[in-house]
Amino acid sequence: MHNYLNREASAHAVLDAARAAQRLPGTSIPTDGPVGIWGHSQGGGAAAAAAESAGSYAPELDLRGSFISAPVADLDATFRTFDDGMLAAGTGYYLDALASNYPETAPVIDEMLNPAGKAMVEAVLEQCLFETALKYGFQNSRHWTTSGRPLPELLAENPTTRAILDANRIGNRTPNAPTFIVTGSNDDIVPAGQVRELADNWCSRGATVDLVEIPLPPFPFKTGLGHNINEYIANFGLASSVLDQMFNGAPVRNTCDSDAGRVTKADGALRFAGVIEETLGGA
Template identity: 40%
Template sequence: MSILPRRSAAAAALAVAIALPLAGTAGASPHDVPGTAGASTLTDTPEPERPEFYEPPAQIPSTPGTVIRTEPAPFLLDPLGLSSSVVTATRVMYSSTDADGVPIAVTGTVFVPRTDYVGASDRPLISYTAGTQGIADRCAPSRQMEELVEYEGLGIARTVGRGYAVAMTDYQGMGTPGTHTYMARAAQGHASLDMARAAQSLQGDDVDADNPVGLMGYSQGGGAAAAAAELASSYAPELDIRGSAIGAPPADLATVGANIDSGPYNAFALFALLGVAQAEHIDPAPYLNETGEEVAAAVEGDCVYDLFDHAFKDTGQYTESGERLTDLLAGDTFAAAVTEQRIGTLRPNAPVVINHAWGDEVIPFEVGKQLGSDWCDQRTRVTLNGGLTPTHVGGMVPHVEKSMYFFEKRFAGGDTANSCWRL
């Protein structure tokens, strides 16, 4: 993601789809960087005490991907630890950089099968980016696994079952201090690529710099994986990325935002405004009325399962002008931010597959199709798979299965069908 100083990224975020939010009264200083010691939230809402593991050190290594600390992690859907005989699970804190290039601490989890990989390459490593979790620290995937409420376990278990190592980031500011930079393209792309670097440098497993890498994610995770694919050549050129599996990507925030504003997925818009405003040092307070500021503060503590607390609310009731968020963000103040967050302006460093349900009611299929077309124009090999399974949630399982087929082909040195002729 390119970086514009103080650009209105808040708008960009808003349009996102499986990951958008809305409010954010900025009381925090622009120097309070999420993922650094003592960072405060954008709304100055106090965060609950977090486990010691998630507190960043006073000095963060300047080399992205450096492992700061590790500890054993509980394996999702296995509270008795029975899977420890077939897979290791390690919680990791590592260094990354935010959208401005400032060193930050990010957490995540690395899964490595104990069995040998029987494919044509060394064991592949998948940098797996999660779909919308929420914005509160308690929503971090590495923490939700311990609570047995992490829905991404479906994709992780399937991927580990293929013999792949999996490294899943918690993203900037989720788990660690400060507001999660939800839908901030550069921060999410960096977190994904640095998660792969950290996994390769872990001691005691068979994953290192020689292992081929794949990028994979759905919804918010699809956007993060797509951003990582575009940034890899310049940010992490040493990673041997063989391909990226992108599911329902929120590549065009304006279109996605207009689709979800004041509907059942209103919470995503709220997440996004806060996340992008935080990443771009924007104070949304002047645009929010008292109700909007109260909602923004409440959203700081929300996870995706709090979705219906904000469903079907008219977002015009949150703004000083009475405009809905979509209209506010389309105005002069925020329009540049929306454009800046668009995915599809840079060429991915390897072939990609885009899996997107035709009946996706959150992120329209046309958004994924347009991303494929944009990448084809840049001479990227793109496979576009439409899906019959209805709804955004329903598209996830087919995405996981189609991704497995794509990666098996890529790690064996082959290619899947090229859809560019019809895009």
């Protein structure tokens, strides 16, 4: 069973992958060389989880920095955005993983779901994203519950599932290396608000955080355009340049306001334009 959006499992998988890469025989990868972390969306959440866990779980790694794009840091906020959109049944992926990783939630989930909801959860277990979007996209999860209320509300209110949502929230630990976080102002799958909150939480813990918000127009119908345009701009336009600078020891911008313990609320368009000029103009 895939550990979908499980903070600890995702963090360990990323950091163990770095360890494994350094131990591969017959390569030029040094066993104690510098490490960078890079991920988007679910992978962004995994990258963020790894960034804040590296100091305790893999202190031997020479982590130089992390490029974190559209991270899923707050499951509750993200699932509420899923509803009515292309990835409406993405919550079904989570329910499958939840019941597998936390068996005590199985009866809770069973009570929440009506026959249509149970069929959806069983079906997505064997689907990839595009198949799920085609079959279940643009629906509201209230149609899958016995109470007629949306699944995110039920998960947030039930004490058992609420505790697990809170335990899997990213931002309650401190990265031991600089982080570069990207979000889109109108990301229609992974909302920008919870990304800003992640940055604020890390800032309050004394981390070095460079937060860039890509100014995107609002897109109707939650088609995922706001999420995927963000991906292309951030990951194909910025990531390799930013990580290269981190690897080479270049100064890292810190957008944290040390007095307020949060990210400075700079103009997103100007900040993004500045990053583009810095990272690409000097290449």
